[in-house]
Amino acid sequence: MKYILSSLLLASLLQVFLWLNSSDKFISPPDAENIIESLSYAPYTKGDSKQFLSEEEIIRDLELLKQFTNKVRLYSAEDSEKVMPAVKKLGMQAHMGLWLSPVAEDNEKEVALAKSLITDYYENLTSVIVGNEVLLRDDLSPDELIVFIQDFRKYVDNISKTNKEAKAKAIKDEIAKEKNRKARVAKEKELKEKAAKEKEHKVLITTAEIWNMWLLYPNLADEVDFITIHILPYWEKIKAESFEPFFKEIYKKITDKFEKKPILIGEFGWPSQGYNNQGAVASPENQATIIRRFLVLSKEEGFSYNLLEAFDQPWKGVDEGSVGQYWGIFDADRKQKFEMQGSVLVEPYWFTQMTVAALIGAILTFFGLRNQHINFLHAMTYGLAAQGISFGIVMSAVYPFVHYMNFGKWVMWGMGTILMVPLTLITLAKANELFKCTIGKRPRRLIPLDLKSEKVPFVSIHVPAYKEQPHVLKETLEALSKLNYTNYEVLVIINNTPEDFYKAPIKALCEELGDKFIYLDIECTGFKAGALNKALDFINPDTDILAVIDADYVISPNWLVELVPIFDDPKVALVQAPQDHRDGKESLLKTAMNAEYAGFFDIGMVERNEENAIVAHGTMLMVRLSAFNEVGKWNTDTIVEDSELGLRLFEAGYIGHYTNRRYGYGLLPDTIEAFKNQRHRWAYGAIQILKKHWSHFKPSSRTLTRAQKHHFITGWFFWLSDALGTVTSVLNIIWVPVIIFVGVTIPTIALTVPILTAFLVNVIHSFVLYRTRVKADFYHSLLGAIAAMSLQLTIFKAVYDGFVKDRLPFVRTEKGGNSKKSFDNPVKNEIILATLLIGSFIALTMTNHQRITEVYIFSLTLLVQSIPYISAIVLRLIEKSSQKIA
Known part of the structure; x- marks a missing residue:
């Protein structure tokens, strides 16, 4: 326990130390003023561009924005219809946009609505932006766009003329109210002086395009009062640290080309989240740094601009991928992402992440190492691995808190998170086994090779054979006849095999080998388990130990002599030797299969043996008969009767032992199909056992030790990991x-x-x-x-x-x-x-x-x-x- 607590504490402290000393939590970009010239605003709900905010919500938004700016940019007449009442109420200004598309009917409606809004809100409009990136999207030709621009120029000029005439008439009417000539002259002078001081309000006409479209269509500049360009370094694949020289270069190109035209940067911004665009990385630190540097630059250079945008728009994820939602200086919940002065916190959940990661890592360390034989180095490396895994868990868990989630993302994130649980447990189990086998304590429970005993208990060896090739079974029986052990019998169990081809040679061989060999020709149900159960009626009454081998195994003469003495301990009910194969060099395929089998018997079984949690296999297996009878013999309700028997013996409190010394060599599957069928049977049987014995693995169950539960559950999780x-x-x-x-x-x-x-x-x-x-x-x-x-x-x-x-x-x-x-x-x-x-x-x-x-x-x-x-x-x-x- 001291090693567990030491590794738990030290690894957790290392995680905390790395979090505390990380320089990524805070950044210090140059300070900027809180005053912003203009902000793009879209009056939509979080998830749907077709669903407008309420009047109260729009008022709330503009009151918040008024702390930073007195001007907003709108992108369509429909948007403007919703927003302009609040703009007028709050005494703000707006760049009103028209959304032009290839659909003529939609454009007619847009134009009609826009003209009515210009009439109603003329004094609160700075400009009318006729179309947004229409040429970039190739929705209209330049000539078609110019027609719209000229139409609105004529319409706005008419309103301006009408307003001027109305003001002149109002002045004339007010002068006429005076009763004498002297008073009228004085009033006329007063009103003319007042009018001279007031700057005439004029709504300007423009269109908005990405900067290079103006260079492609320079004649467009002749039709507008000022040029509105979009410069978005992120979409231009410009690295964050290089945005300023890039911006200056582009701005100079436009000013050099159009010397006499005023220029508005209609869109400039940077996303706080989303994918990278080559060298351009979307991140909170890049957004805060670039926006603040841009505001400082605008004051130094004196150019006009509109920032993209006021609030994050989660609905943009449908059209603009995983980055379109994150351009706001406020998030979708109207929380300001960063201040304009001082340090900026770009990891808002870092303390919670640090605490939870360290805690999860500590829990994984404790439950991963408890009840195991460990040394400090093993415990420490596992603790570090657990902390690393916990860091990944926390980073995944925080994803929905820093990203806008739609249904698809929730599904994928949810599935990924669910799948992360078994993958985490499996990965840690593999890491634990790796550390244990390389830098941990050496195995202690492998059966010694020099066991001696005064006792020679009777062993009944059972060899089930279903349609087995006679030459293969013959080798097995001849090897059994040469055992150095004296007190044994061999039951050759030919089951459900009517063909004499399989039976006759074996029956003759058993007669030749003598009384120790008992030939059984039986019909039964329950497959192999059913045959083994039926054979129990024929065993020697003096039998103390049952032994089972497959029909293709050639056994070493010392098998029983060296392993039977372990049964002197009355608590031992199970002794298992490894499986191996004598035809591993027969082909490259069999070499590969043999190498795969060896891993389990030289790694997994050795480690399981340390905790009395080995998996019983149906060959090279010996079982104490009294314990076997106590737990209910072979069960026919599973196709892995051997492993299920072993688990029942452990549940009954008995001990099992394993040796990794080879005492027998069998045959490998003939084909890939046979190889796959065998593994299907094992994995399918494991799930059968899990379903049947799950109650023994509950925390409240006392039939198995914690270590045994750990090994069996981990073993099942290995099957599940492949399935997952x-x-x-x-x-x-x-x-x-x-x-x-x-x-x-x-x-x-x-x-x-x-x-x-x-x-x-x-x-x-x-x-x-x-x-x-x-x-x-x-x-x-x-x-x-x-x-x-x-x-x-x-x-x-x-x-x-x-x-x-x-x-x-x-x-x-x-x-x-x-x-x-x-x-x-x-x-x-x-x-x-x-x-x-x-x-x-x-x-x-x-x-x-x-x-x-x-x-x-x-x-x-x-x-x-x-x-x-x-x-x-x-x-x-x-x-x-x-x-x-x-």
């Missing part, structure tokens, strides 16, 4: 068209970082532990990894079947030339998934013209997710090449 790998692959494939065609990026951390981290940990785990524990070179480690990864889709199907289908039949693993030729491609589904994932990777990479970091990360994740399916294809190619050589 397929689920996340499909989800990510579905999301690709949204990114390409809609331009919406994903919650990167939740859907990519856990997958990439888990993959990296798996690679390190496999290659390091295969080197240190399995003693495999890089070549065999790589083959083992390929074989292991190739099973992902198989395990997904098994886990799915386990939860939705009950009592699938037992499918035997074809070995020793027993497989039948199949014309179906066993990896056709893997080919489909690999093609979709690689195609998605290529499509995202090729269409990522903005070089968006999140898209590259996501496309890399897709490529990583394709590796298991590529591995299956590689294994199939290996199989095909082996068949050609044969």
Whole structure:
């Protein structure tokens, strides 16, 4: 416990130290004044550009903006109709815009409404902006746009003339009210002096375009009172630190070209969130720095401008991807993002993130290490890994608090977060095993090789055989006849096999080998478990230990002599030796499969053995008969009767032991299809066990120790992780068209970082532990990894079947030339998934013209997710090449 507490405390303090010493929380851009010349304003609700704010909400917004500016830019007549009453009420000014489109009917309505608004609110208008980026969007031709501009110039001039005439008449009427000539002369002089002091209000006409459109169509400048240009360095892919020289260069180009025309920067801004546009990075620090530097620059240079924009517009996510929502200097809840003077806090949740991350890391450390035999180095490295994982968890959890979420994002973020839980547990479990096996304590419970005993208990060895090739079973029985142990019998259980081809040679061999060999030809239900149960009626009454081996295993003579003495301890009910194979060099395919099997028996089983939590396997297994009878013999309600029996023995309080010394060598599956069928059976059976025994894993249950619960639950999570790998692959494939065609990026951390981290940990785990524990070179480690990864889709199907289908039949693993030729491609589904994932990777990479970091990360994740399916294809190619050589 002292090591756990030490690592928990030190790793947590390191996390806190890194947070406290991070320089990214605060920035200090140059101070600017609170006065802003003009701000773009859109009167819409958060999620819908068709839903206007109420009158009260618009008044509220403009009262807030009036603290910074007296002028707003509006983009359509419909917007202006909603906003201008509040502008007039508050004594503000507006650049009123017309939204022109390719649809003539819409333009007619827009023009009619705009003209009525100009008439009503003439004194509160600074300008009328006829069209916004119409030429950029190619909605109208320059000539068509000029027609609209000229029309509005004529209309505004008429209003101006009418207003002038009305003022003149008002002056004349007021003078006429005076009763004598002297008074009229005095009044006329007073009113003329007053009129001379008052500047005539004139509404100017312009159109707004991106700066280069004015250079492409310079004749457009002749039609406007001033030039309105948009300069948005972000969309120009300009780095934040380079915006100022870029702006000055562009502004100079326009002023040099149009020397006699006033110029308004109609849009300038920078987003606070969203994807990067090549070198242009959207971030709170960049927005605050650029806006404040721009305001200082405008005062120094004396140019006119309008900032884009007042408030964030979450609805823009539909049309402008994941960056359009974040251009406001206020967020969508009307909270100012940054002050104009002093330091700026750009990580508003940093203290909460730090606290929660350290706490989660501490919890993961405590529960990950408790009840384990650890040293300080193992505990410390695991604690650091847990803190790193907790940092990722917190960064993912904070995503909805700093981004505007729509339905699609909620779905993807939610799914990613849900999937992050098992991926986190699995990654930490793999990391724990890695640290334990490399820098932790050495194993203590492996069975010693020099056990001695005065006792020689009777062992009944059971060899179930269903349609087994006679030459294979013959090797097994002949090896059993050469055991150095004296007190044993061998029950050869031929079950549900009517063909004499399989039976006759074996029956003859049993007679030849003597009384120790008992030939049984039985019919039963319940598959292998049913056959083993029926054989119990024929065992020697003196039997103390049951032993089970597969029909293809050639046993070492010392198997029983060296392992039976462990049963002198009455609490021992289970002894397991590893599986291995004698045909691993027969082909490259079998070399790969053999390498994959070795990892579990030299790594996982050794570590599980330390906590009395081994998985029982149906070969090289010995069980105390009395304990076996006590817990209910073989169960036929699962297709992994061996593992289920082992768990029942642990639940009954018995002890199991494991040795990683090889005492027997069997045969590998003949084909990839057989390999996949075997793994499907194991994974499906694991889910059956989980469903049957779940109550024993509740915290309140006392049938299993905490360490045993940990190992069994972790083992099941390993199956689930492969299944989840397929689920996340499909989800990510579905999301690709949204990114390409809609331009919406994903919650990167939740859907990519856990997958990439888990993959990296798996690679390190496999290659390091295969080197240190399995003693495999890089070549065999790589083959083992390929074989292991190739099973992902198989395990997904098994886990799915386990939860939705009950009592699938037992499918035997074809070995020793027993497989039948199949014309179906066993990896056709893997080919489909690999093609979709690689195609998605290529499509995202090729269409990522903005070089968006999140898209590259996501496309890399897709490529990583394709590796298991590529591995299956590689294994199939290996199989095909082996068949050609044969």
